[in-house]
Amino acid sequence: MAVQGSWRRAAHGALLLGPDGSAGTTIFAEMTALADQSGAINLGQGFPDYDGPDEVLEAARAAIASGLNQYPPGMGMPVLREAIAEHQQRFYGLEFDPLTEVLVTAGATEALASTILALVEDGDEVLTFEPFYDAYGAVIELANAAHRTVPLRGEGFQPDPDELRAAVTDRTRLILVNDPHNPTGTVLTPEIRALLVELAHQHDAILVTDEVYEHLVYDGERHVPLASLPGARERTVSISSGGKTFSTTGWKIGWITAPAEIVRAIVAVKQFLTFVNGGPFQPAIAAGLRLPDSFFTGLVADMQRKRDLLASGLQAAGFSLTLPAAGYFIVADASALGYEDGAAFCRRLPQLAGVAGVPISAFCHADMAGQYRSLVRFAFCKRLDVLERAAAQLAGLRA
Numbered sequence: 404m405a406v407q408g409s410w411r412r413a414a415h416g417a418l419l420l421g422p423d424g425s426a427g428t429t430i431f432a433e434m435t436a437l438a439d440q441s442g443a444i445n446l447g448q449g450f451p452d453y454d455g456p457d458e459v460l461e462a463a464r465a466a467i468a469s470g471l472n473q474y475p476p477g478m479g480m481p482v483l484r485e486a487i488a489e490h491q492q493r494f495y496g497l498e499f500d501p502l503t504e505v506l507v508t509a510g511a512t513e514a515l516a517s518t519i520l521a522l523v524e525d526g527d528e529v530l531t532f533e534p535f536y537d538a539y540g541a542v543i544e545l546a547n548a549a550h551r552t553v554p555l556r557g558e559g560f561q562p563d564p565d566e567l568r569a570a571v572t573d574r575t576r577l578i579l580v581n582d583p584h585n586p587t588g589t590v591l592t593p594e595i596r597a598l599l600v601e602l603a604h605q606h607d608a609i610l611v612t613d614e615v616y617e618h619l620v621y622d623g624e625r626h627v628p629l630a631s632l633p634g635a636r637e638r639t640v641s642i643s644s645g646g647k648t649f650s651t652t653g654w655k656i657g658w659i660t661a662p663a664e665i666v667r668a669i670v671a672v673k674q675f676l677t678f679v680n681g682g683p684f685q686p687a688i689a690a691g692l693r694l695p696d697s698f699f700t701g702l703v704a705d706m707q708r709k710r711d712l713l714a715s716g717l718q719a720a721g722f723s724l725t726l727p728a729a730g731y732f733i734v735a736d737a738s739a740l741g742y743e744d745g746a747a748f749c750r751r752l753p754q755l756a757g758v759a760g761v762p763i764s765a766f767c768h769a770d771m772a773g774q775y776r777s778l779v780r781f782a783f784c785k786r787l788d789v790l791e792r793a794a795a796q797l798a799g800l801r802a
Contacts, residue, residue: 429537429765430746430761430762430765431447431448431537431761431765433750434447434448434749434759434760434761435447435448435759437750437753437759438753438759440753441753441754441757442757443752443753443756443757443758443759444757444758444759444785444789444792444793444796445759446713446758446759446760446781446782446783446785446793447749447759447760447761447780447781447782448761448782449585449652449731449732449782449784450652450653450782450784451650451652451784451785452784452785452786452789453650453785453786454650455649455650455651455691456649456650456691456694456698458690458691458694459649459651459687459688459690459691459694460687462686462687462689462690462691463654463683463684463686463687466682466683466684466685466686466687467683471682471683471686472682472683473682474678474679474682475507475679475680475681475682475685476679477670477674477678477679478505478506478507478670479505479506479507479658479679479685480507480682480685480686480689481501482685482686482689483507483656483658483685483686483688483689483692484501484502484505484506484507484658485501485689486688486689486690486692486693487499487501487505487507487658487660487689487692488500488501488504488505488660489692489693490692490693491641491660494617494626495627495628495630495631496631497628497630497631497636497660499660500663503663503666504660504661504662504663504666505658505659505660505666506658506659506660506661506666506669506670506673507656507657507658507679507685508642508657508658508659508673508677508680509655509656509657509676509677509680509681510644510646510655510656510657511613511615511642511643511644511646511657512538512655512657513655513657513673513676513677513680514642514644514657514658514659515538515539515542515579515611515613515642516538516542516545516676517669517670517672517673517676518577518611518640518642518659518669519542519543519545519546519548519577519579519611520542520545520546520672521668521669521671521672521673522576522577522609522611522640522665522668522669523543523546523548523576523577524548524576525547525548526547526548526549526574527546527548527549527574527575527576527577528548528549528550528551528572528574528575528576529543529546529548529549529550529551529575529576529577529578529579530551530552530553530570530571530575530577530578530579530608531543531550531551531552531553531579531580531581532552532553532554532555532562532580532581532584533552533553533554533555533766533767533768533771534555534586534587534763534766534767534775535552535581535766535767536581536585536586536613536766537765537766539579539581540768548576549574550768551570551575552570552768552771553566553567553570554566554771554774555584555587555589556774558725559589559725560584560587560588560589560725560734561589561591561592561595562591562595564594564595564598567595567598567599567602568598568602571602571603571605571606571608572606573606573607575606575608576608576609577608577609577610577611578599578602578603578608578609578610578611579611579612579613580599580610580611580612580613580629581612581613582596582612582613582614582629583614583616583617583619583620583626583728583729583730584729584730585615585616585730585731585732586732586734586761586763586766586780587727587732587734587763588727588728588729588730588731588732588733588734589727589728589729590620590624590626590728590729593627596627596629596632597632599629600629600632600633600634600635603635603638604634604638608638609638609639609640609665610629610630610635610638610639610640611639611640611642612628612629612630612639612640612641612642613642613643614626614628614641614642614643615642615643615644615646615647615657616647616729616730616731617643617648618647618648618699618702618703619647619648619702619703619706619729619730619731620703620728620729621703621706621707621710621726621727621728621729622707622728624728624729626729628641629641630660636662637662638662639661640659640660640661640665640669641659641660641661642657642658642659643657643658644656644657644658645657645688645691645692647731647784648691648699648702649688649691650784651684651687651688654681654684654687654688655680655681656680656681656684656685656688706731706783706784708787709783709784709785709787709790710726710727710733710783711726712783712787712790712791712794713733713781713783713790713793713794714726714733715794716790716791716793716794716795716797716798717733717735717781717794717797719794719797719798719801720740720756720794720797720798720799720800720801721739721740721800721801722735722736722737722739722740722779723735723736723738723739724736731782731783731784732780732781732782732783733780733781733783734763734778734779734780734781735760735778735779735780735781736777736778736779737777737778737779738777740800740801742777743776743777744776744777745762745763745764745775745776745777745778745779746762746764746765748762748777748779749761749762749779752779755799755800756796756797756799756800757796758781758793758796758797760779760780760781761779761780762778762779762780763775763778763779763780764776764778766780
């Protein structure tokens with residue numbers, strides 16, 4: 404990859420390369436380092452600053468104490484695969500055989516990587532929405548595929564149906580759908596979901612869904628998996644994980660549900676990535692998936708309260724924003740405060756207000772970054788007292 408200047412972003416947006424072409428750091432690591440150096444509140448990275456439910460943590464401790472500390476089975480422990488299949492049936496009415504249609508992975512990121520590497524050949528096209536989670540671009544590039552995108556625009560960050568139709572062609576091998584979406588927090592409309600299924604059939608593409616925020620949908624709405632739509636299940640690879648739902652992002656327990664023949668193709672690649680992972684954490688996540696409905700409704704209520712608290716603080720500080728429909732993040736427009744360059748603003752923000760965020764331009768290709776230049780992502784998956792302090796400090800931007 405040619406390097407221009409002393410530093411530049413790679414094709415997938417967030418990675419910085421050194422002058423010799425060696426890997427540098429990501430914008431996320433840079434913002435975290437700035438937060439650490441300045442003592443700022445880190446709302447840049449999407450991880451909670453609190454532990455998950457006691458039942459899940461205790462199940463992990465019990466698994467360690469009972470000796471489940473060696474390699475788990477290659478497809479994942481039966482207890483977790485069965486719990487994943489039960490979860491899909493319980494919440495979405497989807498039936499999967501835990502023996503052949505469920506695969507446990509090292510988080511959703513490995514699930515995405517093994518899926519893309521298994522199903523894509525040189526020169527195939529992979530379509531995503533833009534902005535996009537930075538790992539998408541990196542793995543698509545690793546697979547020697549062409550990364551095509553459809554931008555999310557407007558206050559609701561929805562794709563234009565005509566642009567979506569034009570972007571999917573017979574060269575499109577995978578349509579990678581992040582819904583609920585990171586970084587924007589948008590949830591796709593029923594019309595867009597139906598169009599995605601229609602286009603996948605029309606062009607014989609496979610739908611790959613990243614649904615890690617499936618249990619963090621707000622304002623009384625519920626997540627609708629693409630696989631639950633008519634005609635979608637047989638050509639959909641659904642990906643999720645326990646990290647966001649159970650506040651265990653460091654455990655890296657993810658999963659895939661898909662038709663058996665697709666799972667077999669993915670396992671052929673996955674076995675040479677991590678092979679297996681997280682033995683004692685697998686039964687713990689299984690326990691989490693089997694928690695009563697009250698846990699899931701309580702989780703949404705708690706996170707929605709945090710969303711609204713941070714949103715109020717950002718608005719009081721002078722940012723313009725639209726409340727996210729789901730996820731961990733709020734996207735705020737710094738141009739209302741006179742800052743047109745979100746990346747430059749983020750580099751100053753720890754000193755200006757003692758808070759760190761991440762520019763949305765880091766989630767875009769270079770030729771699209773300008774359309775999102777003034778937008779900044781803030782995480783609200785933090786303790787209420789931390790968010791209250793962040794809101795008070797951000798208010799000082801208007802002083």
